[in-house]
Amino acid sequence: MALHGRSEFVAEPVARLIAELSRLPGIGPKTAARLTYHLLRMPEGHARSLAEAIMAVKEKIVLCSRCQNLSDTNPCSICQKPERDSRTVCVVEEPLDILALERTGKYGGMYHVLHGVLSPLEGIGPDDLKIGELLARLKDGGVEEIILATNPSLEGEATAMYLHRLLSPLGIRLTSLARGLPVGGDLEYADDVTLARALEGRREM
Amino acid sequence: MGRGAEPHVMAASRVYKTEAIVLKHLNSGEADRIVVLYTPNLGKLRALVRGARKPRSKLGGHVEPLVQCSLVVARGRNLDTVTQSQAVDSFASIRGSLWLTAQGLYLVELVDAFTADNMENYPLYKLLLDALRQLQKGKWSDVLLRRFELQLLGTVGYRPQLRQCLNCQRPVAPVENCFSASGGGVLCAECAHTEPVVQPISVDALKVLRLLQGSDYASAVRLCLSPGLSREVERLVQGNIRYLLERELRSTHFLDRLRREGAAVS
Numbered sequence: 195m196a197l198h199g200r201s202e203f204v205a206e207p208v209a210r211l212i213a214e215l216s217r218l219p220g221i222g223p224k225t226a227a228r229l230t231y232h233l234l235r236m237p238e239g240h241a242r243s244l245a246e247a248i249m250a251v252k253e254k255i256v257l258c259s260r261c262q263n264l265s266d267t268n269p270c271s272i273c274q275k276p277e278r279d280s281r282t283v284c285v286v287e288e289p290l291d292i293l294a295l296e297r298t299g300k301y302g303g304m305y306h307v308l309h310g311v312l313s314p315l316e317g318i319g320p321d322d323l324k325i326g327e328l329l330a331r332l333k334d335g336g337v338e339e340i341i342l343a344t345n346p347s348l349e350g351e352a353t354a355m356y357l358h359r360l361l362s363p364l365g366i367r368l369t370s371l372a373r374g375l376p377v378g379g380d381l382e383y384a385d386d387v388t389l390a391r392a393l394e395g396r397r398e399m
Numbered sequence: 400m401g402r403g404a405e406p407h408v409m410a411a412s413r414v415y416k417t418e419a420i421v422l423k424h425l426n427s428g429e430a431d432r433i434v435v436l437y438t439p440n441l442g443k444l445r446a447l448v449r450g451a452r453k454p455r456s457k458l459g460g461h462v463e464p465l466v467q468c469s470l471v472v473a474r475g476r477n478l479d480t481v482t483q484s485q486a487v488d489s490f491a492s493i494r495g496s497l498w499l500t501a502q503g504l505y506l507v508e509l510v511d512a513f514t515a516d517n518m519e520n521y522p523l524y525k526l527l528l529d530a531l532r533q534l535q536k537g538k539w540s541d542v543l544l545r546r547f548e549l550q551l552l553g554t555v556g557y558r559p560q561l562r563q564c565l566n567c568q569r570p571v572a573p574v575e576n577c578f579s580a581s582g583g584g585v586l587c588a589e590c591a592h593t594e595p596v597v598q599p600i601s602v603d604a605l606k607v608l609r610l611l612q613g614s615d616y617a618s619a620v621r622l623c624l625s626p627g628l629s630r631e632v633e634r635l636v637q638g639n640i641r642y643l644l645e646r647e648l649r650s651t652h653f654l655d656r657l658r659r660e661g662a663a664v665s
Contacts, residue, residue, distance in 0.1 A: 220428065314504045314653035315423050315464075348464045348494060355497040359662055376454035385460030387489045 208234070260331060262307040262324045264289045272305060279303040284341040285328065285357065287311050287350065291343065303341075306331065311344060312353040320356065328357075332364060342370040346388075414473050417441055418487065420527055421464050422507040426452070433478070434462050436470070437510055437527060442518040446472050446479040461486040465493055465503045467528065490535045499534050501657055505650040506530055506547060512644050513555045523554040533616060541629055546611040546619045548636050553612065557643055560584030561609045566593045573602050578635050580642035596642060604631045 204212075208230055215226035233241055257263070258270035261283075265271065272278060272292070282303030286292060292305050308323040332340075342357055344350035358368055374392035375384055384392070419436035422443070427433045432451035436444045451459040461468050461484035471483035493499040510527055514520065530547050533539055552558055563570055564587040565579060577586040581596035585605060591597050600608075607628065611619055624632065641647060 312653070314501060314650040315508055317649040317652065319653055319656060348500065351494060352497060352500050355500070359497065359660075379455045380457065383457035385463075385466075385486050385489060387463075387486075387491055387494065388460050390491065 261305045262309060262327055263292060263305060277302070280336060281338040282341065283328075283331075283337050283339070284343050286343050287345060287353075295343070303339075308344075308353070311347075311349045312356055313349045314352075323353075325357070325360070329360070332361070332366065337366055339367040339369060342368065346373055411474065414471060414482070415441075416469070416471050417444075418467070418469050419444070420507070420524070420531065421462050421466050421468065422511045423464050424448075424451070424462070432459075432462070434481070435511060437507075437514070437524060439521050439524045440519055442520060443511070443514045443516050444472075444479065445516065446470075446481045447475070448481045448484070458484045463489075463494075465490055465500070465507065465531065467531070488532075488535075490531055492535045492537065493531065498657060498662055499537070499539070501650065501654050502539060502544070503531060503534055505544075505648065505654055506534075508648050508650045509548065509551055509640070512648060513551065513557075520554055523551065526550055526554060529616070538620065540620070541633065542611070542619055542622050542624060543616070545607075545632055545636050546614060546616075548640060549608065549612045552639070552643075557583060557639075559608065559612070559639060561605060561612060564590050566590035571605070575602065576600055576605065578605075578639075580639045583639070598635065598638065600635060601628075601631060603628055604635060607632050608635070 211230045211233070212223065212226045215221055215229050216223055221229070233244075254266045255264050256266070256268055258265045258268055258273055260269045260273045263270045263272065267274070279302050283306050284295065284301060284303055285306045285308060286295070287308055287310065289307055289309075292307065295301050295305075306324070306328050308325065308328075310318055310323050312318060312320065312323070331337075340357075340361060342354040344353045354370055361368055372391075372395050373388060374395055375381065375388065381389070417436075417438045417440070419438045422435045422437055424432045424434045427447065430450050430452045432448045434446055434448055434451075436446060438444060448456075448458050448462050450456050451462065453459070458481055462470075462481065466486050467488040467490070469485045469487050470481050472479045473482050490503070493503045506527060510523065514523070526547065530543075533543060549559070559578075560582075561584060563585075564576075565582040565584045566586055567590050569587065571585050571587050574588075576588060576599075577591040577594075577597045578584070578600040579586055579594035579597045582594040585600065586594060586597065607622070607624065610622065637651075
C-alpha cells in the first residue's frame, strides 16, 4: 500500500486512512489527504456515523432475488409493492438506471438489472450478466411485456439484440425505449444513426 | 552542418484534423470517454471525448466504436481531446445486427492488438475500412475473414512465408507440408524439426492461404471451401495469430458463443 509522501512525519493511523481513501475512484493522494484532515477536525459523532454507514452498505445491501436491484430487503421495495404492475419488466444495465426511470414517474412496472452490458472487447459475455436470472424469472410466467432499456451505445444495442434473440421464443412482447433527439439537443450535431431513428419514430402531433 | 546552423523545427500545431475509425472506447470520469482511434496517416491514437456519455453530447454519437469519423483534435499534455466530430459512415447495418457487430468488433480488436500507438500504416487502415464496408453490405464470410487476417499480418510485418521452405528456402512441393507459427511460414517435411511450433498443412489449405494472401475481394468471395478445409485454414491462421499475440483475442469467445447458439448469419 503506497503511503502518503514523507511517512516519517505522518502518524501511522493518518497515513493508513489516506491510503484507504486513495483506493476510491477519482481520489488521488492529495484529495485523500484533504479528506483525512477534514475527518480529523470533524466531530467524532460524524466520523463514527460515516464509518457505520459504510459498513451498513456492505453488510445490509443485497441483490433482490427477483430483479437483482441493490436493496436492503429481499425482495426489494419495488418488487414488494402490490400496486406495481408485474406484467411488465423493464431491463436495465445498472441500479442507477432504475433511479433515473423512477424519477420520471411514468413507469409502474417491474425492473430487472443486468449489472453490466455485453462487451466482447472487455471479455464480458452473457454469463457475466444477470441474464440467467432473467430467464428463470420469466419461466414463472405472468410477464406480458419486456422493455429493453439498455443504453444507446454499441454495447447496449448489442445487449438488447442478444436479449431479443434469446427472449423471442418465449412469445412475450418485446419493446425497446424510443431512440431519438434529447430535449435541449441540436439537430445539427446529432449523429446520423440517432437522426434516422428519430425520423422512423416520428409521431402525429 | 555548420556551427550555429540549426534545422528549422516546425512547431506541431495545437490542433489537428484527421479521419479515423473508432476501435474502442473506455469510460473515464463521470461522463467522459477515451476513444482509441485508427487513422490513415497518424496510426493509432487515443483521445478524450468530454461528456460523451451525456444524452445531449454533440460528439458522443459520432465517436462510437465501428464508426468512421472526421475529427478535429486538440493536443494535450497527457491526452489529446476531440473538439469536433462528424460521423462519415456509421455503418448502421453492422450496428443493427448482433452477428455483424460481433464480427466488426473482432476486426477492430485485431487491429488494436497488432498496432502500437502513433505508427502510420495506411494499408492497414484501408484494409480495415474496406472490411467494414463489406460487412456493412452483408457480404461477409469466413473466407473473407481469413483474407483479412492474412493481409493484416502482412501489413504489420508478419506476412507468412508460403512459397519457400523457411529453413532450406526450396520451393515447397505440392504434398503435405508443415506450417510453423513460430517461424511464420511453411516448412518442407525434411525441415519440420527446425521449428518448435509446427502443424501439418494440406495441399489445399496451402493453396487457399496463398490465394487469400494476395487476392482482392472479388477473387476471395468466389472461393468455396468444404467445412473441413475451412476449419483447417481457420486453425492455421488463428493459431498463427495466437502465437504472435501470446494470448487469445477476447472477442473470439463471443463469436464462438454466438455460433454455438445458432446466431451466426453468413
